[in-house]
Amino acid sequence: MLSLLGPPNSGKTALAAKIAEESQFPFIKICSPDKMIGHSEIAKCQAIKKIFEDAYKSQLSCVVVDDIERLLDYVPIGPRFSNLVLQALLVLLKKPPPKGRKLLIIGTTSRKDVLQEMEMLDAFSTTIHIPNISRGEQLVEALEMLGSFQEKERAAIAKAVKSQAVWIGIKKLTMVIEMAVQMDPEYRVSKFLTLLREQGALGSDKHIAI
Structure with missing residues (x-):
């Protein structure tokens, strides 16, 4: 069990x-x-x-x-x-x-x-x-595992989240990804990062469970 x-x-x-x-x-x-x-x-x-x-x-x-x-x-x-x-x-x-x-x-x-x-x-x-994702490296690893972004997109996301506070669960991350990938390819990364900030999952000094 x-x-x-x-x-x-x-x-x-x-x-x-x-x-x-x-x-x-x-x-x-x-x-x-x-x-x-x-x-x-x-x-x-x-x-x-x-x-x-x-x-x-x-x-x-x-x-x-x-x-x-x-x-x-x-x-x-x-x-x-x-x-x-x-x-x-x-x-x-x-x-x-x-x-x-x-x-x-x-x-x-x-x-x-x-x-x-x-x-x-x-x-x-x-x-x-099962902890929430709390570091940029973990976020990028999760994106690679979920397979929704291309390698170049993941590299751009990795650069953007470096040294920033992250706090998000896999369930919520999956929902954010689904919304971001609806955009045209050139806007997917920026939309993804915007959604993370709007959800309080990126760039906050405090860990907010979402």
């Missing part, structure tokens, strides 16, 4: 989906709080249980438990959360799959401290921290 930790919009969900996709398991299901809006505690427990039960039917399956603290209705004021959903999820995470079945579970969270307090973090065998 694998947990991905990182600030909001750092790309945890996108990475989890990518890992699930590349596993090439025949059954892949994402357990997301967005799909359970309006569910009662009992209905939410039943929906989560069904996802795992369906996964057990396949020899190879992957379940992504996305945004765990939101799934638990965690509220920092109090703090408050659904103990019913927590206990159900803990049982399902720790339950071994039936004989002859393999289940990969990937969890994502922005609140490591909360999962530790709930004794859920220990249920995951491996934890990977």
Whole structure:
């Protein structure tokens, strides 16, 4: 079992989906709080249980438990959360799959401290921290990995961001790239840099999580 930790919009969900996709398991299901809006505690427990039960039917399956603290209705004021959903999820995470079945579970969270307090973090065998991009070199490496800019364009971006403060998550970066590449080729780099500044991701002395 694998947990991905990182600030909001750092790309945890996108990475989890990518890992699930590349596993090439025949059954892949994402357990997301967005799909359970309006569910009662009992209905939410039943929906989560069904996802795992369906996964057990396949020899190879992957379940992504996305945004765990939101799934638990965690509220920092109090703090408050659904103990019913927590206990159900803990049982399902720790339950071994039936004989002859393999289940990969990937969890994502922005609140490591909360999962530790709930004794859920220990249920995951491996934890990977997904930080925001905080240096120009990391930004250029991410652009190369995402493959949306030509080498000359990346070189121009590298020169422009050198020695400047950067703070942006992969998810937000992907959105900025998509907007920039809609421009004519000669304006793509300038548009990209303008969008970064407008989002507070470039040239700020303070790190702003976006």
